[in-house]
Amino acid sequence: MRIEGEGPLVDTVRAEAASAGLAPAEADADVAITVAAGAASAPESFTLAREGGRAIATAADAAAALYAWFEIVRLGARVFEAAPARTYAPQHALRMLDHWDNIDVHPVMGQVERGYAGGSLFFHDGELRDDLSRVAQYARALAAIGVNRVAINNVNVHAREARLLTDDLAGVARIADVFRPWGIRLHVSVSFASPRTLGGLDTADPLDPGVQQWWGAAADRVWAAIPDFGGFVVKADSEGQPGPFAYGRDHADGANLLARAVAPHGGLVHWRAFVYNHTQDWRDRKTDRARAAYDHFAPLDGRFDDNVVVQVKFGPMDFQVREPVSPVLFAMPRTRLALELQVTQEYTGHQRHAVYLAPQWREILDFRPYGDEGPTLAQTVNGGIAAVSNVGDDEFWTGHPLAQANLYAYGRLAWDATLDPATILDEWIALTFGDDETVRRGIRSILDDSWETYEMHTSPLGVGFMVTPGSHYGPSVDGYEYSPWGTYHFADRDGIGVDRTVATGTGYAGQYPSPWREVYESPETVPDELLLFFHHVPYTHRLRSGKTVVQHIYDTHFAGVERVEAKARAWQALEGLVPPAVFARGRERFAEQVRSAHEWRDQVNTYFLRKSGIPDEAGREIY
């Protein structure tokens, strides 16, 4: 194999090729990767020409060489099949994974907040790990799927994690060293209150010169230690985290404070838009958490510095199995916006359930905010894609071995949002389990429709939540109904759903551009799957499917459980075809998935039977 180019990333490619048993060759090699820095192509992009039994990749830069290498690995023997030359270029320059890892084990949230895969790869026992060998493996895996940014600590920054900026800087630099050969730049979540808590100032006011100076000095220290450091991630004025509101400033003031500190170093500030009142009074039906991010951020469009990326969760609530796409994502044309997804399965079964999320992400990325003729969200988002990682120090990385497919698919879709989830899944299966067609079909039958299945047996028709408070695992239909979190379904004996129309509700539907504001405004035109997100309707309301709401609830819950049972059987059929340890872990998880799906079905169906009094048309057992 011939590899032409210089620098550490190209050295990485050379080492990869060597460990794959490919001898270096000067000319006439079957496979070649050449960095042609002068080529007028986009950063990280490469062209792969395949003819005459040879594969020649021309890479725009060293990172592109690395990505070309992994594309060649993905193709395997097929790389030698003739095909038209093709250019591979990432759709988004920023393809990020956010870790919600704590250094100290949090008394409630544990070591990894919303982590379902063991401890942290980076931290252990209150300190940064000495042994980073698994981080190195992780970095390699991320490079293979094109992720180029990693934030290593939880956006909820506690006292211990705040010290990453100070005492632990040498340790952070060590982690950056491990990521660097794989083209990945490191980011750190910081606390907006740091000038007070770390710096001993009596304020964190973004307009205070002392505060500005403190952040400038902090950034100088960080970049001195890590010259290619990526930047800061901030959750401010959100769920109890400190922020600019305490000083009468807004989020632009807050974000620009940090942006100006990091700008001289080429750094970025990822500023999360997940801002809402988490101490809402459930009695107050006028306040709508869904509106909050738009109400806070849309008016600030144009006020953020160029190196601020406002990071927006895909939906207006919180990573539910079904939500509309957040209107903030197309309300700020003069702002760099990142789409935030969640690979970790906080609301989708905690990696105990096998749920493949790529179909959901693809649906989000394909959403056309201005209607059928307009661009997709993937095309309009200009600040990249970020997602919460699902990886921990678990033997299988992700708890459920099949949850690795989500990590894989995330990277692939962040690179190219037009990839087909089923094709991505086939890639992952082949790379993970080899070419056994039985295995491929079995895993496909488990995962292809698993997101839809999870939706079927959990909260219906976009209404969301109904989860156990705190853990967010398992059903509790009224669990959040009288809470301060702003997540209500308003079920009574007659009907259910949240009226978010402009005409009679909270007005949230009006935050969308046409045609969606009109589509969502009417129960006649809203997609069935979002009906209860936008409307409060009687249980006897007929969906566009022809079923009543309550019968839809019963039917989907019974059918969902049947599907889960079939998936468990499909896994069982793979015994002997996948490694025994993987099989055993999966079997244990499927047993729990079956149990949990039954619990969901029965609680939800019983709840609505008790409340509506309307029996199941099919006469099935509801407790």
Next chain:
Amino acid sequence: MRIEGEGPLVDTVRAEAASAGLAPAEADADVAITVAAGAASAPESFTLAREGGRAIATAADAAAALYAWFEIVRLGARVFEAAPARTYAPQHALRMLDHWDNIDVHPVMGQVERGYAGGSLFFHDGELRDDLSRVAQYARALAAIGVNRVAINNVNVHAREARLLTDDLAGVARIADVFRPWGIRLHVSVSFASPRTLGGLDTADPLDPGVQQWWGAAADRVWAAIPDFGGFVVKADSEGQPGPFAYGRDHADGANLLARAVAPHGGLVHWRAFVYNHTQDWRDRKTDRARAAYDHFAPLDGRFDDNVVVQVKFGPMDFQVREPVSPVLFAMPRTRLALELQVTQEYTGHQRHAVYLAPQWREILDFRPYGDEGPTLAQTVNGGIAAVSNVGDDEFWTGHPLAQANLYAYGRLAWDATLDPATILDEWIALTFGDDETVRRGIRSILDDSWETYEMHTSPLGVGFMVTPGSHYGPSVDGYEYSPWGTYHFADRDGIGVDRTVATGTGYAGQYPSPWREVYESPETVPDELLLFFHHVPYTHRLRSGKTVVQHIYDTHFAGVERVEAKARAWQALEGLVPPAVFARGRERFAEQVRSAHEWRDQVNTYFLRKSGIPDEAGREIY
């Protein structure tokens, strides 16, 4: 003052008198206490003669001398008023307080399980305290109300607490030394699994000779260190604690194992009857947690050794604000039974709410299991009274300063169940705050009807629970409805309640002797306040009060909150009349009580309006 008698308890009386400024006198003293060991009167009893400006107490034993002293203190100046000679004798020989204190702070339950008054008096930082000065004050307070047994650790015995029996024995002996001068004997909660966990045996089977030997040796060690040690408290086969079921043995086998180990030393075993399936399937409406203790224990009547006391919670569920009296308490005539009450306010407001429980306890003690002509429960219970303590290392001992009244009243009622709760309260107010009539009236207006008030704004008509899972504070109407804990209300759009009749329900009503089995069996005769405990009825069912169930719910919840608001005002009116620190603590608690009562009212009313669809007749605001 003249004090005649010998021994450490009499010395305690002498020291008390001296520190009260009473000079010793030989004859013709105004006040005299004489231990007349030969007197043919019951242990701990004394006769007080008051004539000619003199008060002469004749005590059956040294403990009685101590109790006589505290009665004289209670009477104060009135002791010199002439009155017929009166004999004071405790109704129950065993008057016990159980502490649920952990040594290690439990990750969920904290240092004191269900403790709302700070840390433990006995343990700190994973060890027994060196400084026991507050234990000495506590012992004196308990002696003043006649408590004579204290179990110092949680019935949920974790690994650390198990070592009280071994490594910590010297420390336990130190605590016993502090209680001894106050006539109080020490008990310890033990784990049934100790032969395995502490002794290294491979079984804890009660019929295994090695296990019997281990417990015998353990008891020998304990009594060698503490010759007047009281005995062991055991929670076995209950909520995950180990017990005899694991070996196919029953509770009599288990209790007798320990009883035979402690019998040579005159020790007791308090064996709790709180046994039920805490992993119940909510779908299964035939299983009834209320039945469990009776089903487990009643068949064992006659099988327990004489030094076993089966300790029975007052109701069949778990210290709810309203439950029927447990039928176990009159189902075992050949067994020593103790009544277990809860002074700590687990389900009655966590000592943030001012709730005086003596009226509830008095109602329980006055319950006549065989009808109007028969004896009261206080008369039939033959194994004494026990209660979970509400005391911690809080500045005011009990969190809410007014919660001290519960501790006081518990001791007084355990001594004499015919005492009037209002009179007890007056005693406590006078001893605590002095003779200010405004203070007395204010506190009486707060506490007299406070139990009823708490019942009004929480779960209605005996249905119980509806609390936040885990903490048991604050409302969550469906919080336990789909849980494995066996605590359901079965509310649907038509009605609510648990059918526990013999005819159509779980049969629990049949566990009572006549006339109660008939009274409870019919919704026409069951007391209103227990209606939903025994029957599932429509919301439109008319109570004997004439109101419908749902209107009763609305009315009591609105009225309950008004009462709480009045109580908060009554406390406010005491500013300047009680010590400032006490006032400030109380004010903070009343603010929370008002907030919490509103939350209860609104969640419960909204829940039932949504479910029943029946509007409030008075048209008040329900959210």
